[in-house]
Amino acid sequence: MAAAKTRSSSFSGNLSSAASSLGPGLKCGPNGTVLLSSGIPDLDKILGGGFPLGSLVMVMEDAEAPHHMLLLRNFMSQGLVHSQPLLYASPARDPRGFLGTLPSPAASKDDKSRGPEPDQEKGLRIAWQYKKYFGENQLNFDGQRDGKHKYSNEFNLRNPLERHFINGQRVDCFSIQDSPDLSILQDRCTTFLSQLPRNDGSISCAGRIAIQSFCAPQCVYSNMEWEMLSFIRSLKNMVQSSNSVAIITFPPSLLSPSFCKRWQHMADTLLSVKAIQDDDKELAQLLTGYQDMIGFLNVHKVARINTQVPVILEATTFSIKLQKRRYLILECLNQAPVDGSSGTSYGTSGSCSSSSKTGNLDF
Amino acid sequence: MNQRSSNLLDEALGLDQASEPWPLKGRVVAIEDRVETSGSFILHHLLKRSLSRNSSNVSIFIAFAQPFSHYDRVLRKQILGWNLVSQRDNGRFFFFDMLKLQCPVGDEGITPGGGLIALYGKIHKTISALPEISQKNVSIIIDDLSLMEVAANGSSDHVLDFLHYCRTLTSEFDCSLITLNHEDIYSTEDGSTFLLQMAYLADILIKVEPLATGLAADVHGQLTVSNKGRNKASNFHFKVKENMVECFYPGRSRD
Numbered sequence: 001m002a003a004a005k006t007r008s009s010s011f012s013g014n015l016s017s018a019a020s021s022l023g024p025g026l027k028c029g030p031n032g033t034v035l036l037s038s039g040i041p042d043l044d045k046i047l048g049g050g051f052p053l054g055s056l057v058m059v060m061e062d063a064e065a066p067h068h069m070l071l072l073r074n075f076m077s078q079g080l081v082h083s084q085p086l087l088y089a090s091p092a093r094d095p096r097g098f099l100g101t102l103p104s105p106a107a108s109k110d111d112k113s114r115g116p117e118p119d120q121e122k123g124l125r126i127a128w129q130y131k132k133y134f135g136e137n138q139l140n141f142d143g144q145r146d147g148k149h150k151y152s153n154e155f156n157l158r159n160p161l162e163r164h165f166i167n168g169q170r171v172d173c174f175s176i177q178d179s180p181d182l183s184i185l186q187d188r189c190t191t192f193l194s195q196l197p198r199n200d201g202s203i204s205c206a207g208r209i210a211i212q213s214f215c216a217p218q219c220v221y222s223n224m225e226w227e228m229l230s231f232i233r234s235l236k237n238m239v240q241s242s243n244s245v246a247i248i249t250f251p252p253s254l255l256s257p258s259f260c261k262r263w264q265h266m267a268d269t270l271l272s273v274k275a276i277q278d279d280d281k282e283l284a285q286l287l288t289g290y291q292d293m294i295g296f297l298n299v300h301k302v303a304r305i306n307t308q309v310p311v312i313l314e315a316t317t318f319s320i321k322l323q324k325r326r327y328l329i330l331e332c333l334n335q336a337p338v339d340g341s342s343g344t345s346y347g348t349s350g351s352c353s354s355s356s357k358t359g360n361l362d363f
Numbered sequence: 364m365n366q367r368s369s370n371l372l373d374e375a376l377g378l379d380q381a382s383e384p385w386p387l388k389g390r391v392v393a394i395e396d397r398v399e400t401s402g403s404f405i406l407h408h409l410l411k412r413s414l415s416r417n418s419s420n421v422s423i424f425i426a427f428a429q430p431f432s433h434y435d436r437v438l439r440k441q442i443l444g445w446n447l448v449s450q451r452d453n454g455r456f457f458f459f460d461m462l463k464l465q466c467p468v469g470d471e472g473i474t475p476g477g478g479l480i481a482l483y484g485k486i487h488k489t490i491s492a493l494p495e496i497s498q499k500n501v502s503i504i505i506d507d508l509s510l511m512e513v514a515a516n517g518s519s520d521h522v523l524d525f526l527h528y529c530r531t532l533t534s535e536f537d538c539s540l541i542t543l544n545h546e547d548i549y550s551t552e553d554g555s556t557f558l559l560q561m562a563y564l565a566d567i568l569i570k571v572e573p574l575a576t577g578l579a580a581d582v583h584g585q586l587t588v589s590n591k592g593r594n595k596a597s598n599f600h601f602k603v604k605e606n607m608v609e610c611f612y613p614g615r616s617r618d
Contacts, residue, residue, distance in 0.1 A: 226517040306436040308404040
């Protein structure tokens with residue numbers, strides 16, 4: 001903070017010192033933050049651009065489906081594509097093997113269509129719940145500038161990431177299954193983050209930490225509740241003062257309710273994934289496009305760094321779909337048209353953030 | 364500087380009158396929030412009121428949650444022309460960065476060398492070193508208590524002891540103690556003791572909760588202020604903005 005003494009004015013506005021030069025895969029965010037991409041363009045848009053550097057992202061898993069792995073894969077691939085150092089810890093015996101399942105970026109001349117251009121809507125106003133039937137169902141956003149390093153890539157889950165992205169990179173994999181306590185993981189994180197200190201000025205490189213299924217029962221330390229919480233707290237502190245983003249996924253059902261809430265409070269950005277039952281007739285009637293959905297993503301909290309204003313999203317529940325079975329997309333939920341003959345109307349719209357009566361879509 | 368609009372929150376706390384002495388002097392204020400609605404904006408608001416009130420007010424900020432830069436940026440937007448760096452340099456704002464405090468396992472804050480006892484000693488020493496006039500106008504702000512528990516390896520007893528010690532400061536020096544904690548962590552039956560103890564200790568209890576109908580862009584939540592000293596309870600809605608918090612009764616958009 002030595003530089004702060006020379007600043008006498010409080011009109012900070014856009015502190016341009018942080019924007020001097022940013023490495024690949026980074027862009028400026030609000031309130032002087034720097035963002036990096038989650039690897040899922042739709043999620044970036046929902047969160048206001050991406051994950052801010054210095055923030056801790058936590059994902060609550062659903063034991064019935066491995067959707068959190070999709071989030072992790074895209075997150076890690078995005079980092080490797082941008083040559084960002086990566087630290088990956090998981091309860092598996094051989095975490096390095098997971099790197100083989102990372103997706104590769106989609107070809108730039110991609111064959112997927114995102115729907116007709118928005119200006120086609122000009123002459124035609126369509127009630128929102130029927131938009132689905134006209135194909136304008138994607139979250140359209142400005143195309144990224146084409147260039148060698150796009151901020152955020154679409155990832156093709158069918159194609160594995162080319163080896164050259166993984167080899168010769170600072171990729172550190174670590175198995176947390178046999179650690180008697182968390183000191184080793186803590187040391188690895190400390191060493192990793194010491195390469196990415198934050199100082200005023202340009203940021204050439206940002207790092208990513210991905211910890212999967214942190215309180216998984218096969219880990220020896222998994223019943224040491226306070227130690228795990230201390231670890232998360234110290235990781236959060238280290239990440240806050242470095243140029244990195246850490247993502248931790250965990251199964252909330254394996255924690256006591258009180259600790260689960262403590263972990264949720266620790267997160268800057270809090271997400272949860274939920275499985276969809278196959279052949280849920282009620283949901284099929286309630287939502288359009290139900291057959292294509294593989295799960296739900298819920299955004300509980302969005303990081304607010306350097307500001308006290310909370311981020312209130314228009315919708316907090318999104319459906320996870322695989323477009324053409326290879327691209328991960330997130331969509332707002334669209335309510336199916338009400339069938340007049342049935343006599344009842346589904347008063348609770350799927351895209352409201354919450355409702356007072358419980359229903360299928362309340363998490 | 365004296366012309367600032369007070370709002371329902373200030374009224375509920377007794378801060379709307381610009382009279383001496385500082386209405387929170389010698390009082391304990393406990394703020395309880397939830398994951399959906401963070402209560403840190405109340406800390407910022409009280410810090411702003413304390414710093415802009417008169418030149419002898421001093422604030423001691425014990426931070427477990429965020430680094431100095433975060434609070435600096437937030438407060439810059441609240442008080443035009445002021446910033447925490449200059450307040451710190453003028454000896455009106457003391458920032459105790461506790462982000463890295465972690466009592467070693469087994470220690471739990473008992474040994475004088477480290478931990479919560481040392482923190483209390485530091486606070487006491489800081490207040491004693493202040494000029495006489497400022498000693499009577501100190502606010503101690505803690506953000507937040509649940510992280511203090513983590514730093515103390517889960518021994519909420521030691522955290523409560525620490526708070527009791529801080530409470531003695533409110534009688535010895537007439538300081539005000541303002542704490543933030545998370546209500547939803549303690550809502551299980553056996554976990555609620557800590558929260559109840561804090562509620563008992565507090566003269567003013569502020570609960571920050573979402574609306575029963577969920578989150579909305581225009582109303583971020585509701586505040587319930589129970590002021591034991593004035594025997595008064597109030598409930599109203601709020602919306603947090605960059606430089607202030609708007610408070611209004613349900614159904615209205617402004618005060």
